[in-house]
Amino acid sequence: MLRHFVVCGPAQRKCGIVASNYEEFLKKCRKKFELKKHNKILITLDDETEVDEEYFEYLVDDTKLLISRSKTIETTDYIHQLASFLHACLDRQPQLHSKVMGCLQEPVTSRQAVTLLELIAKATQASTPLMSREEDVEWFKGLDTKFKTKEAVMRNSAFTRMYSYLDHAKRELLPDKMLGDSPQSKAILFFKEKLVKSKYNASYFDRSALSDEERLCGPEGLFGCEGPFDQHKCSGIHFINPYASREARIVFSTWNFDHVIEKSRTIIPELKAALSGPRPSSVNLHYFYDLLFLHKNSLTAAKNTNGNLKLVHIACHVKKQHQCECEPEKIFLDRHDDVDGLCAQYDPGPRGRGLKRPQPLPDASYYTRSKRMQGSTDCCVGNGSNV
Ligand SMILES: [Zn+2]
Ligand SMILES: [Zn+2]
Structure with missing residues (x-):
């Protein structure tokens, strides 16, 4: 029976092929895509199901088929x-x-x-494998002499980015730089301690870090773009190895950590509101730490953390509003009705400045309170690092 197939061949070339049987189909494909006789052809459906001679007979008109040489190149x-x-x-x-x-x-x-x-x-x-200043003088041009290895430079680059997020939070939460024991300064201190413990996630850019969880690149230093915030992967060919050349190192500074839930538009205003609300000591700082500083990947997800950072090429860095909200049920550690040890007639006092009226307990509209617009693009703020 004569059937028509939509065929996608090597190099994404597309065409229509009409054939009545498997043999004829193969022959036409060979001709069309200039595949030699000794190249075995692999036919698959869209979902990678392999199509053999028997299966072929069941295919309906206009089925889409993918053709490749069976020894496909990785x-x-x-x-x-x-x-x-x-x-x-x-x-x-x-x-x-x-x-x-x-x-x-x-x-x-x-x-x-x-x-x-x-x-x-x-x-x-x-x-690429060269590590030290002596081995690759060119790569280190323009960098502080305190850096002895490429790895040290790259660790510093990741550190600088993390530090800038902390600094941003600090500027927002403590505009008058007042420390002391306000919930805001406790939050900043909490983030700082956690960052110190994780060495400011400097290993994210360190190819010599041991596990895949610690570094975002391969052991040779190659990074791949993780795609726009709302997509699972990058549809472009965005790769970079900042260890390979000075040029690449400089270009890498245009790669951003994109906060999926946006830092300036969402996370920080939400954190601010929660901390100046009636239950500041129940604010789930672990959650906010994850949103601000933790990479989003399957490993962190498996551990039940809330990684929120994606490393993206500039073309995959979406500047429009992400429209991603914090998860309301995660903002506080418990859904306890206590107002931080005080009873319901809690008077907001000076700490409760952000609160318009003494509360009925926070309700859903509180949690999802809309974000404050900052007008600025998010992740470009403070990503600046020359490395
Ligand atoms: Zn990309
Ligand atoms: Zn962004």
């Missing part, structure tokens, strides 16, 4: 190698750079491209 690996290399060669091997770009115009499965990339992978390995 795409991620491929891109990793390439990305590392491109960054490494930007300021070092300009001729090679243009050759690669030329090669990339070829279908991704072309043999020359593969060979070249293999060569490149070897070439990159020459500069």
